[in-house]
Amino acid sequence: MGLDPPPGCNLSIMKMESLHHHFCKVNSMLYSGWESLRKVRVTPNTPTNSSLSKQSLAYLQASRQYIKELKSSSEDDVIKMQPGSSETRVVCSFSNSLCIFSSIHPFASLLSNACYLIFLILAPYPVENFFPDILLHSLPDGLRDDLIVRVLDSKGQYCGHALAQVVSLADDPGDKLRWWLLYREPEHELVGRVQLYIHYSTSQEENNLKCGSVAETVAYDLLLEVAMKIQHFQQRNLLLHGPWKWLVNEFASYYGVSDAYTKLRYLAYVMDVATPTEDCLTVIHDLLSPVKGYNKHKLSHQENRILGEVEDQVQQILIEIFENYKSLDESSPSGMMSVYKAATGAPAPALVPAIKLYNLLHDILTPEIQQKLCGYFQAAAKKRSRRHQAETDEFILSNNDGALMDPTTLSMSYQKMKTLILGIKKEIFTDIEIHKQNILPSFIDLPNLSAPIYSLDLCRRLRAFLVECPPPGPSPPVMELVIATADFQRDMSSWNIKPIKGGIEAKELFHSYITSWIEEKRHSLLDSCKQDKDWRRRGTTRKYRRRFGK
Template identity: 90%
Template sequence: MEVAMKVQHFQERNLLLHGPWKWLVNEFASYYGVSDAYTKLRYLSYIMDVATPTADCLTLIHDLLSPVKSNTKHKLSHQENRILGEVEDQVQQILNVIFENYKSLDESLPSGMMSVFKAATGSPAPALVPAIKLYSLLHDILTPEIQLKICGYFQAAAKKRSRRHQAETDEFILSNNGSALMDPMTLSMSYQKMKFLISSIKNEIFTDIEIQKQNILPSFIDLPNLSAPIYSADLCSKLRAFLVSCPPPGPSRPVIELVIATADFQRDLSSSNIKPVKGGVEAKELFHSYITCWIEEKRHSLLDSCKLDKVKCSDIKTSQSTTPFIDDMYDQLTETLNEYEIIISRWPEFTIILENAVADVEKAIIKALERQYADVLAPLKDGLAPKIIGKYVQKFTKGTAVIYVVPDELGVLLNSMKRILFVLHPKIETKLKSWCPCTPPGGNAIPGERLSEITVMLRADFRNHIQAIVEKLAENTKVQTATKLKKIIQDSKETVVESDVRSRMQPLKDLLINTIENLHSVFEPHVFITVLRNFWDRMGQDVLHFMENRRENMSWYKGLRIAISVLDEIFAAQMQKLLGNALQEKDLEPPPSVIEVQSMFARIF
């Protein structure tokens, strides 16, 4: 046999005896009465000396060993039993190597094993099938102990490959050692490396799924659910250590990509019927504290931008006659929402945290505006010292009488508030509300509630400022006797002619026209219309109160009708003159107080 093997160049990948030499060995054994079992065992002993974890080698071992193991008629001699025991030990060793390296087998290499660690190929190695067959020949795979043992080999393989994959990311954890100072390029590289690690681990698990689908393993082996807990738990530990060592500074692109990769890994395992793993990858749990920290840091940063010393005070106005501050702040809010959109799509429950931060910033923006324009808001409040009011009033005569003039700065403030209320805030609200249907139920907070509060606050502040301005303008009409509407009506009797009333109202008309032109110069069209219609309504209220207090005295009614008519003409004519086609029909309709006055006249006459 040794001569035959030498002549036929017996080696790792050339194990079969063939031709005349095979015939000669068999004849020699038959002539000298050597048993078939001894012949095969002796041949096997030579094979095991050069055996490789390859399909052809394992198949040959099985073919030679199977008759020996299954032959019940011939009782093995002491020598044969000794050789069989040695062969089985060697076979077991090579099977151990195969099962613990089942993704590193390569039939094309002389050794049958990769010398360099490579990614899983996605398909089972050819040697795996004869290896399972051979293991079944050596052991009763129906016993729990044997089943547990072979499962242990595959688990050992997973641990080995998991360690090899993770070794490539150790440099970032060991070198950074928890330092938050990392240049952007290094940070990007480290997070890309972790993302690649997740991809590699996912490939390992999906390769096991493909192997399982081939039905080459015993039914009791669920390879994906054997390896996935190991891969997932190791990956989770590595990710946790990495995030501690290289904390994500914010939702930058490399960080978000790692978040997505982690979440997708967890989702893909679940969709592939991999059982939940204790200690395995839970993407939300891994990143929750970092995400909430990012949102809080962004909140503090934006709130800091709203401080009085940070808000740029300048005469610069935008094309909408607003302060650039509001567009800058809302651009940052929009950018923030865009940064978190991918995270919200994965975990909608962060919507509430983000909404609270946005609401706090919006509130701070309004407060910052009011602080920035505190000087022009001060005269609108009651009980102010004359020296504060003086800057925003005009001498009406050489005497002490003064009137309030709406300054340009107040126009910028109200124009800005109107833009926030009707343009900028609704965009933010629409974006956040689009995420609300995905937000899981539970908790005390209601999605959208904080933003609704901001809307209510904005409307109230905007309305209050306009009302305060209107009251100031109404007070202007009472500064001089000649412009007091009540005095003009009182001086008009039943017999008065319309031209007389119009003549008496000329000073008031001049004052109102000047006031309206001033309002038009400081407010953008929509705010101008709002203020003017409120002013119109306020003047109508004076007429209405006069009528209600003198129901029994009919002598003033003619003058009242003429006066209210002149007021309507002034406001409607000035709006048409200053805004032209920009007006809508509803803008020229009489305000509520004027409609009520007209209704009272209709009932009386």
């Protein structure tokens, strides 16, 4: 057949009053039959692993069944005009009556993996005489979508289909009335064309309605909550399994709940019970990683909102991990040590997925992001240092005169200061071991990042302690502290820690005291020698008198 429209499609020979009359009548009748039409449902029985040809056959069978039920429900609403009349034109408003499927609907998934909107139109006559105008009120998912208009005759037989690309509509929105070629598949035979009036417009709000209808997402949320409750979803049981996992996935697939929404909604529940543990962080990363791969402009408003909330929560738990990376405990329900413990020398398992999540949320190459991450580890070093120093606060903050302390208390205070030095040394050693594991970004030199903090704090604490409790002399507890301080300085050098201005310098800390001890000892020895000399002189005089005296 030719591609020019038949004479019956000439709008100029049809009076506008008659056109308006038919349009209003059809629209009224179709709207009145909507309640019955909306109850029509078709469930395609298609094997899960079926081939594309079998899927297409199942789709066509489901379409035919839908057409039959549609015809029986609305045959009184279809306007048929005489084929012999010169005024052979059907004007229909399908704003509420068209069967609109998207790519996430099961029927559309049988056709292809692409994104489609499928319109099934019941033609009153063979396709050669059917040229409807369609007033379309719909919302495609995006410019990549295709609008497929499938035309069937009054017996539900497939006549052909036209494919309208949404991108072509968006390129020229002023051209609303167009002719589209009709093809019959699988021969791809040109059988005619159909005229469509399509008004395409977008807004930010409309572009965000891509995750399914409100009813579908609410129903999905309810189902997910039930599944989690039955399977005892909690901090250490974060994954669904078995029939409930299958049911939730099938529900989302059948009712068109987007993959991004399902992952984000699940993430929202996970973040409500999230702990700084390896298993929890791994689940968060596995769910969030695919969503971060989507373009935010392609996500719905609801999905972007949930994503923003989840990212804020993930950021907070990451900060908690980095600022407490030596206090993490996989065996604890909360993921954190309930009681303070010394550094173990091994990195916490949660550090690896935490770094992956941080890379997922941020551009790690940005100097600002690098500085923030370094700041978290420095904050952790300050916390650990302060916790160590708390053991010696009683000797610094008390108003007792150290010189008046009894020997036992004084000895105990020096032993605690020695323990402080050994604890700080172990902290730095643990940072070295973590750095050797290569689990942190290359720009983080953890030992050189934390050592200055530990060294400066330790130096200030030692100075304050020596002022409050000056060493009375080279007693065993005092000498042990001096040796521990010198060993700390030596180890820092052997560990290739960069020189720290204002850090631990054993000579500077104890030089004045050692000099004082030496001077006191010198004076003591001089006094002893003087006394011995006087004694010897008196002893010689007595011997002389006994020998030569009278």
